[in-house]
Amino acid sequence: MGIALILVSTLAAGVPLRLDLVLPDHARRGKAVPITLRLSNPGPEPATVYLQGRPTAFDIVITRADGTPVWRRLDRAVISSILQVRVLPPGQAIEFTERWSQQDDRGQAVPVGEYRVTGVLPTDPPSELRTQTVRLRILP
Amino acid sequence: MRTPTPVQALAAGTLILAAACSDGNEPTAPSNETPSAAMQGANQGAPDDPIALARGVPGFGGFYLDAAGKPVVYLKSAAHRARAEQALTPFLRSQGLAPSQLRVLPGRYDWTQLEDWFSRASAGVLAIPGAVFVDANEASNRVTIGVQQGSFARIRGIVERLGIPPEAIEFQETMPVRLLATLRGRVRPVVGGLQINFPGFLCTLGFNAVRNGQRSFITNSHCTNHQGGVESTPYYQPSQNIAPARVATEVSDPVYSQSKTGCPPGYRCRFSDASRAAYTSATTSTLGRIAKTAGPNNGSITISGNFNVTAEGSASVGQVVGKVGRTTGWTAGKVTNTCVNVAVSGTNLGQLCQTLVSARSGAGDSGAPVFKGSSNVTLVGILWGGIVNPNGSSTTFVYSPMANIERELGALTTF
Structure with a gap:
């Protein structure tokens, strides 16, 4: 399993938070791909985190290698406009999980090939946390 | 004290008494007088505070920089110029000024007198409607009282009974001082459109309402401890951290x-995604008011006034409606769909017969009042969600119509 661990942003002044995207670097065609967004507080102090929606909204964006959109978890989703305020103790993490069924936004199975995956966590608007893009290969 | 910028002096003949009573404003020449050791010891103010530096100078009545940036001091006797120069030297040097540049104006009152009258006037008039500020004015050697238009006679009558020499007071007509409150700040009486907080979440207060004689507000069902069902969720405005008393x-x-x-x-x-909360007896609220920002779709959350609710109603496709929420403020756009059944992402909850609007919203806007109009408004519902576009943005919000809200919560008095 390929794991991307990327420091992406700072939500509260002086408090670094990590948003990590965890997924395998390849999957067999037709097999659902487990994808986890992990928000963690590696710092020594509690960090206040603002999260959108109830349940918390998080997005997974999958494109082809050339950037062509393939699938987006929140595409046309209706999200409640509530703002959740959570305190993340040092060393603790919140995880959001999804399984991509290897279908595009129209419900069509995607072909074998190379894809790009990005995780997005909407926070106090207009802010959002976004991971760096990770490669995913769909094998025959 | 620094004087707030006066908007306009009242009629000079009756109000700017100070000028008529002033001694001749001829500057005096620099002096070679040497301050006494005792005097030097008395001048121990902070170097950036000329009033503190000079208050020990006999007959000192104020200090300021004139419009040209030149230093000016009021003294009851020009004989104390050298002492004033000495006392003010730290400040003058810090400003790149030479003590010899000091211009002395004849003062009628010393600073101790002005401070005493300032205290008496503050206690006597600031609680009176129409009084805006009281200032021991270092630039006029008087106590300046700022009053709103139409309040002068009332305030002057009160001041006359305080034992302050009338000629020591000058009045200035001014605008009332207002805090730049925001939708995310503490606002009383509580109105619609403000941030509210319940444990772990931030939402927006929709609108005030009376139900069976109970003073209440309406917000979203998902802005309660549990969506659907009553758990006596406590609310704070704007948040428990800032204002810990439950509202x-x-x-x-x-x-x-x-x-x-x-x-x-x-x-x-x-x-409807709607719930009702009853105000505590200690919380003031105003029925029929929604906080208003400077304009729609400009991102401002600074409160500039109120919308007045004058009716309840509904909106049709193509009509423009607005909302005020703690996150994105006042946004407005056209209704695109009515009576839409909506599945809420990540849940097994459905909202039936809802209205879609082509306008921006954001996390924290849940509960925002939705209305037609821009001053006297018709309440049409409360916002509860937004639709994510394929590019990840959200330019459509969803609201529960008033008819649906009252169908489920019962008839409400809203204005």
């Missing part, structure tokens, strides 16, 4: 049910 408690939030007509299999539904 209201959830009293009505009908449960979601599968039996509603149009509810998809496996879902539980309602016709």
Whole structure:
């Protein structure tokens, strides 16, 4: 399993938070791909985190290698406009999980090939946390 | 004290008494007088505070920089110029000025007198409607009282009874001082559109309402401890951190049910994402008011006034409606769809017969009042969600119409 661990942003002044995207670097065609967004507080102090929606909204964006959109978890989703305020103790993490069924936004199975995956966590608007893009290969 | 910028002096003949009573304003020449050791020891103010530096100078009545940036001091006797120069030297040097540049104006009152009258005037008039500020004015050697238009006679009558020499007072007509409150700040009386908080979440207060004689506000059902069902959720405004006294408690939030007509299999539904909370007796609120920002779709959350609710109603496709929420402020756009059944992402909850609007919203806007108009407004519902575009943005919000809210919460008096 390929794991991307990327420091992406700072939500509260002086408090670094990590948003990590965890997924395998390849999957067999037709097999659902487990994808986890992990928000963690590696710092020594509690960090206040603002999260959108109830349940918390998080997005997974999958494109082809050339950037062509393939699938987006929140595409046309209706999200409640509530703002959740959570305190993340040092060393603790919140995880959001999804399984991509290897279908595009129209419900069509995607072909074998190379894809790009990005995780997005909407926070106090207009802010959002976004991971760096990770490669995913769909094998025959 | 620094004087707030006066908007306009009142009629000079009656109000700017100070000028008429002033001695000749001829500057005096620099002096070679040497301050006594005792005097030097008395001048121990902070170097950036000329009033503190000079208050020990006999007959000192104020210091300021004139319009040209030149230093000016009021003294009851020009004989103390050298002492004033000495006392003010730290400040003058810090400003790149030479003590010899000091211009002395004849003062009628010393600073101790002005401070005493300032205290008396503050205590005597600031609580009177129409009084805006009181200032021991270092630039006029008088006590300046700022009053709103139409309040002068009343305030002057009160001042005359305080034992302050009338000629020591000058009045200035000014505008009332208003705090730049925001939708995310503490606002009393509580009105619609403000940030509210319940444990772990931030939402927006929709609108005030009276139900069976109970002073209340309406917000979303999902802005309660549990969406559907009453758990006596406590509310704070703007947040428990800032204002720890509870302002209201959830009293009505009908449960979601599968039996509603149009509810998809496996879902539980309602016709509105709405709940009602009853205010505590200690919390003031104003019925029929929604906080207003400077304009629609400009991103401002600074409160500039109020919308007045004058009616309840509904909106049709193509009509423009607005909302005020703690996150994105006042946004407005056209209704694109009415009576839409909506599945809420990540849940098995459905909202039946909702309205879609082409306008921006954001996390924290939940509960925002939705209305037609831009001054006297018709209340049409409360916002509860937004639709994510394929590019990840959200330019469509969803609201529960008033008819649905009152169908589930009962008849409400809203203005």
